[in-house]
Amino acid sequence: MYCQRCGRELKENHPCPLCGIVKPTSDETKKCKKCQLPIPVNANYCVHCGADQAILNDNFQTQPAENNSEKNMGKPLDQMTQAEFQKLTAEIDQKIKNGEISSNLIVINTRLNETPIPTLSGSVRLIIKDIFKVNKAMGRANFFLGYIGVSLITLFFLLLIQKIFNQPMMALMQEAYLIKHPMLAVILLLLLLWYVITTLTATIRRYHDAGISGWWIILRFIPMFGEFFSLLLAFLPQSPKRKYDFKGKIDSDKNK
Ligand SMILES: [Zn+2]
Numbered sequence: 001m002y003c004q005r006c007g008r009e010l011k012e013n014h015p016c017p018l019c020g021i022v023k024p025t026s027d028e029t030k031k032c033k034k035c036q037l038p039i040p041v042n043a044n045y046c047v048h049c050g051a052d053q054a055i056l057n058d059n060f061q062t063q064p065a066e067n068n069s070e071k072n073m074g075k076p077l078d079q080m081t082q083a084e085f086q087k088l089t090a091e092i093d094q095k096i097k098n099g100e101i102s103s104n105l106i107v108i109n110t111r112l113n114e115t116p117i118p119t120l121s122g123s124v125r126l127i128i129k130d131i132f133k134v135n136k137a138m139g140r141a142n143f144f145l146g147y148i149g150v151s152l153i154t155l156f157f158l159l160l161i162q163k164i165f166n167q168p169m170m171a172l173m174q175e176a177y178l179i180k181h182p183m184l185a186v187i188l189l190l191l192l193l194w195y196v197i198t199t200l201t202a203t204i205r206r207y208h209d210a211g212i213s214g215w216w217i218i219l220r221f222i223p224m225f226g227e228f229f230s231l232l233l234a235f236l237p238q239s240p241k242r243k244y245d246f247k248g249k250i251d252s253d254k255n256k
């Protein structure tokens with residue numbers, strides 16, 4: 001089975017990992033130019049054999065048969081780096097913009113996370129890359145892995161500072177001690193800012209992904225349990241009605 005939008009080979013009855021669920025806009029069918037089986041009228045690629053329907057009939061006779069499906073399969077997704085994955089999705093988006101492949105298909109994006117396979121390091125890289133961004137969405141796995149990663153990095157630096165100054169953190173944070181060591185005060189402030197900004201903007205992006213307002217971030221400012229409450233809310237699953245995706249604000253005119 002092949003994705004009718006991007007031509008990628010799929011497991012039987014699985015949505016395309018790049019496009020999501022792709023459905024034809026009507027029940028009308030056409031014959032595949034290569035295998036002659038019926039396919040949706042606006043399919044870019046044959047769902048049965050993966051043949052590119054934009055290629056003219058005559059070209060098929062002169063082309064080696066295996067070429068067509070092979071070029072669309074590429075590397076398996078779980079072996080792809082984040083950069084390769086983004087390049088591939090960008091290529092498909094560009095093809096649609098150029099009109100090379102039809103966008104006249106219903107596409108329901110089912111990707112839950114921005115990275116193809118959410119890992120700790122990939123999620124940390126993502127959370128750092130988007131440190132100052134709130135106008136997009138963040139998937140649940142990417143969010144929690146990124147949050148754990150940022151916390152571990154912060155903890156590492158705190159332990160390192162304790163080791164360097166050879167004092168427990170509680171003693172280091174005394175006002176009198178900080179006045180005596182202004183450099184330490186600056187480092188601690190930077191560490192606090194790094195932690196708060198990365199996790200604060202990530203939480204807002206996670207709320208956008210869950211289809212709720214980013215302003216729920218005010219929960220974070222409740223004394224004592226604020227961060228706990230804000231994290232509880234971040235467990236909400238991705239909403240199909242969300243206004244932001246992994247690229248930014250969803251352009252609602254596009255679907256009209
Ligand atoms: Zn696809």
Ligand SMILES: [Zn+2]
Nearest residue numbers: 032035046049
């Ligand atoms: Zn075919």
